[in-house]
Amino acid sequence: MRVPEALVQSFKEDFEPILNDFLMNEGLLPEGESLQSKRFMTRSVAPHVKALSSLFNRTEGTQTDAIDEESYWTGSGSPKNRKLAYFLSFMPCNLFRVASVWAELNRLGFRWPFSPDQDFKGIEFGAGVASGACGIVAGERFAGIGLPASGNFALIEQNKSALDLGTKWLHHFSGQKLSVRPFHRRLNLRERWLPQAAPKFHLFVMSYFLNESGIAAEELVPSFLEAFEHHLEEEGLVIIVEPALRLQSRKLLEFRKALLAHPLVQSNRAGLRLLLPCLGHQACGALAKEDDWCHEEVSWWRPPYLRELDSMTGLDRKSLPFSYLVIQKTRKPLSEIFPGLGGPEVKRYRLVSPSHSLSKRTSEFFICGQDGKRRARIDLGILKAGSPEPDRGSILENTDLRGDPALSQIDSSEVVE
Numbered sequence: 001m002r003v004p005e006a007l008v009q010s011f012k013e014d015f016e017p018i019l020n021d022f023l024m025n026e027g028l029l030p031e032g033e034s035l036q037s038k039r040f041m042t043r044s045v046a047p048h049v050k051a052l053s054s055l056f057n058r059t060e061g062t063q064t065d066a067i068d069e070e071s072y073w074t075g076s077g078s079p080k081n082r083k084l085a086y087f088l089s090f091m092p093c094n095l096f097r098v099a100s101v102w103a104e105l106n107r108l109g110f111r112w113p114f115s116p117d118q119d120f121k122g123i124e125f126g127a128g129v130a131s132g133a134c135g136i137v138a139g140e141r142f143a144g145i146g147l148p149a150s151g152n153f154a155l156i157e158q159n160k161s162a163l164d165l166g167t168k169w170l171h172h173f174s175g176q177k178l179s180v181r182p183f184h185r186r187l188n189l190r191e192r193w194l195p196q197a198a199p200k201f202h203l204f205v206m207s208y209f210l211n212e213s214g215i216a217a218e219e220l221v222p223s224f225l226e227a228f229e230h231h232l233e234e235e236g237l238v239i240i241v242e243p244a245l246r247l248q249s250r251k252l253l254e255f256r257k258a259l260l261a262h263p264l265v266q267s268n269r270a271g272l273r274l275l276l277p278c279l280g281h282q283a284c285g286a287l288a289k290e291d292d293w294c295h296e297e298v299s300w301w302r303p304p305y306l307r308e309l310d311s312m313t314g315l316d317r318k319s320l321p322f323s324y325l326v327i328q329k330t331r332k333p334l335s336e337i338f339p340g341l342g343g344p345e346v347k348r349y350r351l352v353s354p355s356h357s358l359s360k361r362t363s364e365f366f367i368c369g370q371d372g373k374r375r376a377r378i379d380l381g382i383l384k385a386g387s388p389e390p391d392r393g394s395i396l397e398n399t400d401l402r403g404d405p406a407l408s409q410i411d412s413s414e415v416v417e
């Protein structure tokens, strides 16, 4: 996925002072220089980062186990430092991931489908410290699709202390432009996601949330569709970002599959269109094999304190992998939603792996399209002069290829810029 340089750069120098001011105001840092203090970061933050990382990676148990609130936000030792560790180490990464998805919508020409004069209404489910909502703010700031500057975000979160912090952080990060409404509650994803009296929103955001439930995709889909029908405006958007780990990513792909198989979607009564990353409703190419999965990867400039923290914890967040889905409640054709793409007749694929150079001119990668997933080879010389080289996340259009899915040769193609 190509992320605009302004977004990539914005975390290099500018982010840390904003974060530092906020944490000082909240009394979460002992002094103004704490983020640069090796002693403070090694003793008070790094051990919690390591513990949280092994919890997320399910180093004990399996990757699909549910994660309970206690082990998460409280853990052992100081709950204050536990929360600080999540905030410093995981929040900025998830924020950047969500912003990158927003930037992909921008790249393909998506425009906010509601009036610019109407305040927007967004909701983040499992908001924690509001990383997802802040990601939308950052995405709009650096790769805007026309989201109005004024609006409201509802945050739903089961942990009161994380929710309180997230509410203030979103307010601070958005420059106080947004109003934020916190809802402290535990969602029952098997039943109603929102109370009947809840309003309709323009935007649903979920960041690193669904995988924590331990509920099977088939069980999640009916209740999700109920929320989609009653609480998402016509033309509204759903953005789901999940880990790139094999089993968790497959869980998202299973969710996609179960969603597309549901009678309300099959009959088009739901008016649901799956936009990204697949650009269509085809059967998932990655699910076809048991050991396969699908993820994106973005690169950024980490804030300086995070580079240091990564070297203390052995984590390396120079690039950020994740799985994602963007869904819209619409009956418009894809070519109208994404004017940056060609019409329905265009043969289109997305690169779902890195590109490996076989020689100076030849590259090989996996692509996914209407006819499933295949390994493909390209002579870069067939691309028009000045074209970007294809890499993970690139979209190829007007593609003619020959050969079978085990290895196909691309005879002609254009990389969408």
Ligand SMILES: C[S@@+](CC[C@H](N)C(=O)[O-])C[C@H]1O[C@@H](n2cnc3c(N)ncnc32)[C@H](O)[C@@H]1O
Residues within 6 Å of the ligand: 069, 072, 090, 091, 094, 095, 125, 126, 127, 128, 129, 130, 131, 132, 156, 157, 158, 159, 162, 185, 186, 187, 188, 189, 206, 207, 208, 209, 212, 213
């Ligand atoms: C990995 S965190 C992600 C937080 C935030 N969205 C982010 O990207 O950083 C998942 C959050 O979902 C919350 N959560 C999990 N299950 C929940 C449920 N059933 N109801 C409400 N919150 C839930 C957890 O407490 C946790 O804060």
